[in-house]
Amino acid sequence: MPQEYLHHLGAVLPALLRGAWIAVYVVVAAELIGVSFGLIIALLRLSKSRWMNIPALIYVDLIRGTPMLVQILFLYFGLPSLISAISGRPWSIDPILAGILALGFNSAAYVSEVFRTAIGSLDKGQTEAARALGLNRLQTFRFVVLPQAFRWAIPPLGNEFITLLKDTSLLSVIGVAEILKEGQLYAARTYAIFPTYIGIAIVYIVLTLTIANVLRYVERKLKVPT
Amino acid sequence: MSIGRFLTAIVAVASLSFLAGCSEETPTAGTTAKKIVVGTEPTFPPFESKDEAGNFVGFDIDMVKAIAAKQGLEVEFKDLPFDSLIPALQSGQIDMIASGLSITDERKKAVDYSDPYIDAGLSIAVKKSDSVIKTSADLKGKSAAVQQGSTGAKKAEELQKAGTLKEVRQFPTVPLAMMELAKGSVDVVINDRPVSEAFVAAQPGEIKLLDEVIDADSYGLAVRKGNTELLTKINAGLSTIKADGSLKGIKDKYFKPAITQPTK
Numbered sequence: 001m002p003q004e005y006l007h008h009l010g011a012v013l014p015a016l017l018r019g020a021w022i023a024v025y026v027v028v029a030a031e032l033i034g035v036s037f038g039l040i041i042a043l044l045r046l047s048k049s050r051w052m053n054i055p056a057l058i059y060v061d062l063i064r065g066t067p068m069l070v071q072i073l074f075l076y077f078g079l080p081s082l083i084s085a086i087s088g089r090p091w092s093i094d095p096i097l098a099g100i101l102a103l104g105f106n107s108a109a110y111v112s113e114v115f116r117t118a119i120g121s122l123d124k125g126q127t128e129a130a131r132a133l134g135l136n137r138l139q140t141f142r143f144v145v146l147p148q149a150f151r152w153a154i155p156p157l158g159n160e161f162i163t164l165l166k167d168t169s170l171l172s173v174i175g176v177a178e179i180l181k182e183g184q185l186y187a188a189r190t191y192a193i194f195p196t197y198i199g200i201a202i203v204y205i206v207l208t209l210t211i212a213n214v215l216r217y218v219e220r221k222l223k224v225p226t
Numbered sequence: 227m228s229i230g231r232f233l234t235a236i237v238a239v240a241s242l243s244f245l246a247g248c249s250e251e252t253p254t255a256g257t258t259a260k261k262i263v264v265g266t267e268p269t270f271p272p273f274e275s276k277d278e279a280g281n282f283v284g285f286d287i288d289m290v291k292a293i294a295a296k297q298g299l300e301v302e303f304k305d306l307p308f309d310s311l312i313p314a315l316q317s318g319q320i321d322m323i324a325s326g327l328s329i330t331d332e333r334k335k336a337v338d339y340s341d342p343y344i345d346a347g348l349s350i351a352v353k354k355s356d357s358v359i360k361t362s363a364d365l366k367g368k369s370a371a372v373q374q375g376s377t378g379a380k381k382a383e384e385l386q387k388a389g390t391l392k393e394v395r396q397f398p399t400v401p402l403a404m405m406e407l408a409k410g411s412v413d414v415v416i417n418d419r420p421v422s423e424a425f426v427a428a429q430p431g432e433i434k435l436l437d438e439v440i441d442a443d444s445y446g447l448a449v450r451k452g453n454t455e456l457l458t459k460i461n462a463g464l465s466t467i468k469a470d471g472s473l474k475g476i477k478d479k480y481f482k483p484a485i486t487q488p489t490k
Binding site: 014015018077080081084085089090091092095173174175177181184185187188189190191193 | 270277320399404425429
C-alpha cells in the first residue's frame with residue numbers, strides 16, 4: 001500500500017506542477033488588478049466627496065458580503081447568459097480570464113482596506129510638512145504618503161496574496177486546470193484519491209511557504225515597521 | 227498635475243494587466259464557420275477523462291471527433307461541471323454536449339438530442355463486504371452517494387422522496403461519490419453502469435456492482451434547442467460511423483466485450 005501511494009504521489013506530480021503554473025499565472029495577474037484597482041478604491045474611500053466615497057464603499061461591501069465562489073460562478077455562468085439573453089447572440093468568457101477577473105476584483109476590495117488603513121495611519125504631520133516644504137498634493141502623495149503607506153501595507157498584502165493563491169482552487173468549478181482540478185482529473189483516470197489529495201496539499205504548502213519566505217525577505221530589505 | 231492624472235495612470239496599468247490576461251485567451255465560443263465547442267465533464271472514464279498531457283480522451287471524445295471528421299467540422303472540447311453543461315449550452319457558451327448524457331424526457335424540454343449512440347442505465351454499487359443489499363428492493367432506510375445533476379442523482383432523489391432512501395449525498399464527480407462509498411459513509415452509489423463497471427474493474431476489492439439494471443436508458447449528444455443545422459450534421463455523421471463500423475471500433479477500444487452488449 002505505501003509503495004502504491006508513493007507511486008501515485010510521483011505520478012500525479014507533473015500534472016499538479018502544470019496546475020501550479022496556471023495557479024501562479026492567475027494569481028499574479030489577479031493581484032495586479034487587485035493592487036491597482038484596490039488603490040483606486042482606497043483613494044475614493046478617502047475622498048471627501050460623497051460621489052466618490054459612497055460608490056467605493058458599496059463596492060467593498062458587495063464584494064466582501066458575497067462568497068468568492070458565488071462571484072466566480074456569477075462571472076462565468078451568470079453574466080454570459082445574461083449578456084446572451086440581452087443581445088440575443090451567444091457570448092462566452094474564457095475560464096482563465098473569468099478567474100483572473102473574479103479573483104482580481106475580489107482582491108481589490110480587501111486590498112483597498114489595506115491601503116486605506118495604511119494611508120490613514122500615517123501621521124498628519126507628514127503631509128503638513130511636505131506641503132509646507134512646497135510639494136503640491138500629488139507630489140506629497142507620490143513621494144511622501146505612498147512610499148510609507150506601501151511599506152506598512154506589505155505584510156497584509158502578502159497575506160492577501162497567499163489567501164488568493166489558495167482561492168485559485170475555487171476555479172476548479174469552472175474548469176480551470178489549476179492544482180485541485182489537475183488532481184481531480186488524475187484521480188478520475190487512476191482512481192487513486194487519497195495520494196492525489198496528499199499531493200495537492202503538498203504542492204500548496206510548497207507554494208505558500210515559498211511566497212511567505214520571499215515576503216519575509218522583502219520585509220527585511222524594506223525595513224518594514226513592525 | 228492632479229490626483230485625477232494619477233488615477234488615470236493607475237487605470238491604464240489596470241487595463242494593461244487586463245489586456246495581458248486577454249491576449250492568451252480565446253474569448254468566444256463562436257458558432258460561426260465550422261468550429262463547434264463541445265462541453266464535457268472529464269472525470270467520467272471510460273466516456274471522458276483527460277490523459278497525462280491534458281488531452282481529452284475517451285469514448286465520447288473519439289466518437290465526436292469521428293463524427294466531426296465525417297462532417298467537416300472542427301471540434302474544441304471544454305471542461306465544465308456536469309450540472310453546468312445544459313445551462314452552458316442554453317446560454318451559448320458551448321454548441322454541443324458530449325458527456326455521457328442520458329436521454330430523458332425532462333432534459334428533452336431543455337435540449338435537442340441526437341440519435342442514441344450507446345445503451346446505459348443505472349446500476350447500484352455497494353461495498354464488497356455488503357451482504358444485505360442485493361437488489362433495489364433492499365434500499366429502504368439506506369444512504370446513497372451520487373454525482374450532481376446525473377440521472378443517478380435524480381433516481382436517488384425520487385427514492386428519497388418516496389421514503390425509500392434515508393439520505394442522498396451529492397458530489398461533483400463520480401470518483402468522489404465512489405470514495406464516499408469505499409470509506410463506508412454511505413451504503414450505495416447509484417450511477418451509470420458502464421462508468422461504475424470501469425471503476426470497479428480498476429479498483430477491485432472494495433466495491434461491487436449489483437446485477438440489476440434500473441432505468442435502462444441511452445446516451446445522446448445534445449445541441450441547443452432549435453439548432454437543427456448542427457443536429458442534422460451530427461445525426462448524419464453518427465449514422466455514417468455506425469454504418470462503416472468505426473463506432474463499433476471505438477466501443478471495442480474502450481469497453482470490455484461484456485459491456486459492448488446493451489445492458490438492458
